[in-house]
Amino acid sequence: MGFDDRRAEVIQAAWRVIAREGLDRTSMRAIAQELGSSTGVVTHYFRNKEELTLFALEQVFEFVVVEMRASAEKWQGMERLEQMLFLALPLAVSDRDDWKVWVAFLGYSIGRDRLIQEHCKRYGILRDLIVETLAELQAEGLIRAGLDLAFEANALIALVDGISMSVVINPEQFSASQQQALVVRAVDPLRVG
Amino acid sequence: MGFDDRRAEVIQAAWRVIAREGLDRTSMRAIAQELGSSTGVVTHYFRNKEELTLFALEQVFEFVVVEMRASAEKWQGMERLEQMLFLALPLAVSDRDDWKVWVAFLGYSIGRDRLIQEHCKRYGILRDLIVETLAELQAEGLIRAGLDLAFEANALIALVDGISMSVVINPEQFSASQQQALVVRAVDPLRVG
DNA sequence: AGCTTATTACAACAGTTGTTATGTTCAAAG
DNA sequence: CTTTGAACATAACAACTGTTGTAATAAGCT
Numbered sequence: 001m002g003f004d005d006r007r008a009e010v011i012q013a014a015w016r017v018i019a020r021e022g023l024d025r026t027s028m029r030a031i032a033q034e035l036g037s038s039t040g041v042v043t044h045y046f047r048n049k050e051e052l053t054l055f056a057l058e059q060v061f062e063f064v065v066v067e068m069r070a071s072a073e074k075w076q077g078m079e080r081l082e083q084m085l086f087l088a089l090p091l092a093v094s095d096r097d098d099w100k101v102w103v104a105f106l107g108y109s110i111g112r113d114r115l116i117q118e119h120c121k122r123y124g125i126l127r128d129l130i131v132e133t134l135a136e137l138q139a140e141g142l143i144r145a146g147l148d149l150a151f152e153a154n155a156l157i158a159l160v161d162g163i164s165m166s167v168v169i170n171p172e173q174f175s176a177s178q179q180q181a182l183v184v185r186a187v188d189p190l191r192v193g
Numbered sequence: 194m195g196f197d198d199r200r201a202e203v204i205q206a207a208w209r210v211i212a213r214e215g216l217d218r219t220s221m222r223a224i225a226q227e228l229g230s231s232t233g234v235v236t237h238y239f240r241n242k243e244e245l246t247l248f249a250l251e252q253v254f255e256f257v258v259v260e261m262r263a264s265a266e267k268w269q270g271m272e273r274l275e276q277m278l279f280l281a282l283p284l285a286v287s288d289r290d291d292w293k294v295w296v297a298f299l300g301y302s303i304g305r306d307r308l309i310q311e312h313c314k315r316y317g318i319l320r321d322l323i324v325e326t327l328a329e330l331q332a333e334g335l336i337r338a339g340l341d342l343a344f345e346a347n348a349l350i351a352l353v354d355g356i357s358m359s360v361v362i363n364p365e366q367f368s369a370s371q372q373q374a375l376v377v378r379a380v381d382p383l384r385v386g
Numbered sequence: 387a388g389c390t391t392a393t394t395a396c397a398a399c400a401g402t403t404g405t406t407a408t409g410t411t412c413a414a415a416g
Numbered sequence: 417c418t419t420t421g422a423a424c425a426t427a428a429c430a431a432c433t434g435t436t437g438t439a440a441t442a443a444g445c446t
Contacts, residue, residue, distance in 0.1 A: 006393090018303070018304075020304055021304040022301065022302075022303045022304030022305060023217075023300065023303065024216075024217040024301065027432075027433065027434080028433080028434065028435085029432090037394070037395085038395045038396070039395085039396090039434095040393080040394045040395050040396075041393075041394060041395090043435075043436085044392085044393065044394070045393095048435075049433095049434065049435090100303050100304075103299055103303055104300045104304075105300070106299070106300050106362070107296055107297045107298070107299050107300010107302075107303070108215065108300050109215075109300075109362075110211070110212070110216065110294075110297040110300070110361075111211075111212070111213055111214040111215030111218060111293075111297075116362060119363075120363045123359075123362065151371065154366055154367065155375055157355075157359070158352070158355035158356045158358070158359045158367075158375070159351070159352055160355070161354075161355040161358055161359065162351035162352050162353070162354040162355025163351045165299070165351070165354055165355070165358065166350070166351045166354065168303075169299070169302075169309060169312045169313060169316065170312075170313045170316065173316075173347055173351075174347065178344065182348055182351075186379075189378065189382075220402075220403065220404080221403080221404065221405085222402085222403085222404095230424070230425085231425045231426070232404095232405095232425085232426090233423080233424045233425050233426075234423075234425090236404090236406085237422085237423065237424070238423095241404075241405075242403095242405090
């Protein structure tokens with residue numbers, strides 16, 4: 001087991017604590033305890049807490065993007081866009097923890113310009129991915145011409161964000177099929193005809 | 194100046210600190226300093242920090258609801274629904290601070306069942322308000338029959354949430370008119386015909 | 387084997403936190 | 417004038433925080 005693998009273990013322990021206890025109660029000692037080790041391990045793999053925090057944020061985001069890229073190759077046409085958006089939704093119970101961590105980070109970022117900037121960057125990557133997909137659909141004549149693709153991409157992301165946040169707060173708010181129905185309803189108006 | 198007035202001043206000082214520094218860096222001492230007093234004032238008007246926190250959460254929410262109720266009486270027909278939703282959006286720069294506080298609270302609530310429960314309750318009140326409005330529109334024959342009003346209300350709230358969160362993170366994401374356009378686009382499909 | 391480096395443990399640090407107790411001020415009520 | 421209690425200040429409390437340094441252990445390599 002190499003350096004990066006152990007590093008990932010530390011981060012995963014951190015995730016578990018964040019989802020369970022919240023980000024502000026996720027201390028170095030709490031992470032170490034969750035990992036079943038001393039704080040020495042945590043400090044050995046991360047210079048300070050900010051580095052750990054940013055790395056955790058990057059990982060939880062990168063995972064979604066990788067999944068989305070894989071899904072983009074698997075599907076064709078309008079379904080490609082839908083399936084990519086479905087991936088970001090907390091359809092399964094296990095997905096909710098990811099969103100818990102994400103929401104915790106968002107709240108934690110208020111008043112911390114450094115973290116807000118990071119979020120902007122990551123949302124930008126996500127938007128570019130959606131814009132790219134929309135452009136392809138447009139080239140195939142599946143969605144209307146003359147659309148502001150960046151705006152439409154932001155709108156879809158905002159919708160997914162809103163749905164997911166609702167589910168994090170109240171899991172019974174939307175069933176899996178209801179979540180998907182809302183996304184489909186938002187995608188449909190883009191279609192031609 | 195009575196007890197409740199002074200109490201409100203403490204809360205407003207807390208809001209300012211939260212929007213500027215973040216919720217986890219909003220200590221009793223920071224609130225007192227923002228208020229220009231000692232911590233004695235803060236502890237005098239709030240038994241402990243949790244009481245202060247919950248009260249602040251209630252205030253920031255109650256304000257929106259009051260505004261919404263006022264708007265409900267001012268407008269008629271389909272515009273009533275739209276204007277109520279517009280009120281919740283961070284259309285002006287000054288509205289963003291409210292949403293900053295709200296997002297900070299949401300993130301802070303992860304891992305704190307007590308706070309999550311509070312959020313559920315408040316979202317429930319908001320939903321009832323929208324459902325009520327939708328029912329009126331339905332009775333007037335302005336929106337389609339056979340709709341799951343609770344579901345539609347949740348969907349609209351989720352959309353407003355998503356848009357607002359995007360703006361909090363990246364203010365240039367959506368202009369005021371774009372935000373309104375997205376809400377109108379979500380309301381339109383409910384219309385008859 | 388011995389040497390080197392990575393990994394982990396542990397203790398101590400200075401600072402911050404919420405909370406509590408005590409002291410002070412001061413205006414209104416008796 | 418005396419007394420009462422609210423409003424505020426101040427200081428101290430124990431608990432917890434991130435960080436750092438040092439020592440012990442394990443693993444790999446020659």
